[in-house]
Amino acid sequence: MKYNFGAGPGKLAKEVLEEASKAITNFNNTGLSILEISHRSQYFMDVVDEAESLVRDLLEVPETHDIIFLQGGASTQFAMVPMNLLPPDGFAAYLDTGVWANKAIQEAKRFGEVVVVGSSINANYNFLPRDFKVSSNVAYFHYTSNNTIYGTAFSFTPEVTVPLVCDMSSDIFSRRIDVSKYNLIYAGAQKNAGPAGLTIVIIKKGILGHVKRVIPFIFDYRLHIENKSMYNTPAVYAIYVAMLNFRWLTRKGGVAAIELENNAKAALLYREIDDNPLFVGTARTEDRSRMNVTFTMVTAGLEQEFLNFSRDRYIIGIEGHRSTGGFRVSLYNAVTLQDVEVLVSAMREFSTQKEHEIRYSAMHGG
Known part of the structure; x- marks a missing residue:
């Protein structure tokens, strides 16, 4: 899957x-x-x-x-x-x-x-x-x-x-x-x-x-x-x-029902972007889209590494548009809350991995 x-x-x-x-x-x-x-x-x-x-x-x-x-x-x-x-x-x-x-x-x-x-x-x-x-x-x-x-x-x-x-x-x-x-x-x-x-x-x-x-x-x-x-x-x-x-x-209950699901998906992902020290959103907070979530990494050199990390976990389609770079996660109606939870989990795992690498490098004088 x-x-x-x-x-x-x-x-x-x-x-x-x-x-x-x-x-x-x-x-x-x-x-x-x-x-x-x-x-x-x-x-x-x-x-x-x-x-x-x-x-x-x-x-x-x-x-x-x-x-x-x-x-x-x-x-x-x-x-x-x-x-x-x-x-x-x-x-x-x-x-x-x-x-x-x-x-x-x-x-x-x-x-x-x-x-x-x-x-x-x-x-x-x-x-x-x-x-x-x-x-x-x-x-x-x-x-x-x-x-x-x-x-x-x-x-x-x-x-x-x-x-x-x-x-x-x-x-x-x-x-x-x-x-x-x-x-x-x-x-x-x-x-x-x-x-x-x-x-x-x-x-x-x-x-x-x-x-x-x-x-x-x-x-x-x-x-x-x-x-x-x-x-x-x-x-x-x-x-x-x-x-x-x-x-x-x-x-599923029509547009009113799917709107609630879409709000929950977007809230979960934006919360992770705002809380995770590796990621930063690109759109002004009050104008953020619930369909297309755009963000970058604080350290730009890690973007390809995170893409590869995500693909290994069967997460696809998160590359930013060719004109902007970074990441773009589209949360259209058929994307489930569980799908977003998998992505958020990958973001947290990657962040923890990078933190450990930094600590290890500092301890060993790397």
Whole structure:
């Protein structure tokens, strides 16, 4: 058994993987593989309908909002959002809190004027700007709720008077949110919702069709809504696995229940980081993410040694992003408290080992 703390695609529950694997050879006792059934068949239409219903129930999505399943990941949404919501002569406000937020900003600039109302880039994105102001004349305000690379996250919903748009790729379904406050939410599925290849978009009715530009059909949200996510061939298997994952989350007690588990996992790991003399957190304490915990070692030369130490104990996926180094431990929904306890135990064991080595060296004049 391996303890997978990878940043994405993230860990999925064993029972979800087992059910998904059965469907590859025999989907719902049809004698067909889920990989070869028609996306227009009633078999798959039932999957999409259930997936949508489960999303609506888990997130308490009001009837004022539509739910669609798309492809292309969050990066495609960086373009689709301004394409559909930002007038060519209009303005959009963005918050720059990490690599993915910055990529969204650069993409939006291709479609209209972008006002960056706050940024933490000069502090290596280790905190979230809080004193930003959003003008009432912008088309929308966009922010990223959780920043996977730098380990920061919003614990609150920004209060603005303009349409609110959020990239929730790495923390959707991990905590309760008030969907009614948002005009558009998008999320790549590969953290907490399902496998890579699927993007979930939640859109408030009435916000589309007001931008005077030619939008390619495949990038027009309205057509995907009208066709119930079937405008083009959808990511059939990814939607199916996500549906299984939504069932699993529902059985666990829904988002409220998993939020309690996620809080406990994060609290345990952060407590060890703060108490262990070998490790130090990188994100400002009040802005720490519960999904992506980032930290380094006080002695940088020990980082590779600890990675090797961890791998020997079947702990994988804790390397920091290539742009930051250090460590990044992702605590997505399927990661258990027991998994985190194994990691914390390894951190303590490594720290004790290093302490003994230092004492031995001092005693023997090393």
